[in-house]
Amino acid sequence: MITEKLDAVVIGAGPVGLACALEIQRQGFSVTVVDKGALVNSIVGYPTNMEFFSTPELLEIGGYPFPMASYKPHREDALDYYQRVAASEKLSLRLYERVTGLRGQAGDFVVETTKGEIATRTVVVATGFFDVPNPMGIPGEDLPHVNHYYKEPYAHAGQDVVVVGAKNSSAKAALSLVRSGARVTLVVRGAEVSESVKYWIRPDLINRIKEGRITAYFNTTITAITPHTVEIVTPEGPRSVPADYVYALTGYRPDYSLLVDMLALPLDENDPARPILFDPATHETARPGVYAAGTVCGGLATSRWFIENGRHHAQLIAAALANAPVNA
Numbered sequence: 001m002i003t004e005k006l007d008a009v010v011i012g013a014g015p016v017g018l019a020c021a022l023e024i025q026r027q028g029f030s031v032t033v034v035d036k037g038a039l040v041n042s043i044v045g046y047p048t049n050m051e052f053f054s055t056p057e058l059l060e061i062g063g064y065p066f067p068m069a070s071y072k073p074h075r076e077d078a079l080d081y082y083q084r085v086a087a088s089e090k091l092s093l094r095l096y097e098r099v100t101g102l103r104g105q106a107g108d109f110v111v112e113t114t115k116g117e118i119a120t121r122t123v124v125v126a127t128g129f130f131d132v133p134n135p136m137g138i139p140g141e142d143l144p145h146v147n148h149y150y151k152e153p154y155a156h157a158g159q160d161v162v163v164v165g166a167k168n169s170s171a172k173a174a175l176s177l178v179r180s181g182a183r184v185t186l187v188v189r190g191a192e193v194s195e196s197v198k199y200w201i202r203p204d205l206i207n208r209i210k211e212g213r214i215t216a217y218f219n220t221t222i223t224a225i226t227p228h229t230v231e232i233v234t235p236e237g238p239r240s241v242p243a244d245y246v247y248a249l250t251g252y253r254p255d256y257s258l259l260v261d262m263l264a265l266p267l268d269e270n271d272p273a274r275p276i277l278f279d280p281a282t283h284e285t286a287r288p289g290v291y292a293a294g295t296v297c298g299g300l301a302t303s304r305w306f307i308e309n310g311r312h313h314a315q316l317i318a319a320a321l322a323n324a325p326v327n328a
């Protein structure tokens, strides 16, 4: 069944999608937010009790204060905050409904979802980057004890756990695993713990490696994962590392099958990160009437836009809708 035509559909109920919806609604437009998962689904998937690197005022949307007794919010604070904002603004939410296609043109779109079709004049794509892990391209990658999403350490006390990667997520996972009784091996392609690891985490990890509490292999590649080992090639030659569980924290990428095949959005092929082609003044993509917001705007450069800077796309898009003939 097709709905009455809306002014805008926002795809993605992340922090930036919610910011877009509330700014669009404040312009007097009708809008709904569609998400394939929960409200702020990406943050739901972050590690339990994860501490944001941003201070709370930099995560605020819609002018709602994010009061905190402590310096940095945790995952649970952010979940609570964004839920309260969505409720306060009485945003229309269609959760656990995946967008699968988009027909029509500006002023007359039909958003196709797993639960039906939504008629709308404009579309905002705020689908982030957290759904498609970067593949390692090795045998055994799909085994059930290999996970691209780290949640918490408690299931791994007494286990041999291999963590792949040495950026923030891997560093934090390795530290929390070792502190909860896992035997941790870190496998790193580069020569050292990434310089991009936050300044308060990096020395902690380096010192645990020096102490011998975490075994680390640098300049090392993984060639295969078996049910009980990870096969690696180190500068000293091949090794077989015992592994009851593997966290392959190799980063994520936007869902290009959604962006290109289902939404037909042209990409900026001159940019090696292959972002969606969009006008930086309005965030309208090369498909007229479709706007892009948040992390998805950076393509493979997933740290180009985050909550702190991506939330401001909402005002640009709402202003663009107010100035555009969306009532066509």
Ligand SMILES: Cc1cc2nc3c(=O)[nH]c(=O)nc-3n(C[C@H](O)[C@H](O)[C@H](O)COP(=O)(O)OP(=O)(O)OC[C@H]3O[C@@H](n4cnc5c(N)ncnc54)[C@H](O)[C@@H]3O)c2cc1C
Pocket: 011, 012, 013, 014, 015, 016, 017, 018, 034, 035, 036, 037, 038, 039, 040, 041, 042, 043, 046, 047, 050, 051, 052, 053, 054, 097, 098, 099, 100, 126, 127, 128, 129, 130, 131, 169, 255, 258, 293, 294, 295, 296, 305, 306, 307, 308, 309, 310
């Ligand atoms: C561990 C971690 C810590 C971070 N800490 C910080 C920090 O301190 N400060 C900061 O600014 N940033 C931080 N970031 C980055 C930040 O979380 C992301 O940049 C932010 O989530 C981007 O928001 P978004 O709304 O653009 O996308 P997302 O939050 O990823 O939301 C995208 C939404 O789109 C939905 N979606 C995707 N495909 C479909 C589909 N086909 N149909 C319907 N819905 C779909 C997803 O389910 C998801 O809910 C962190 C990221 C990670 C991984």
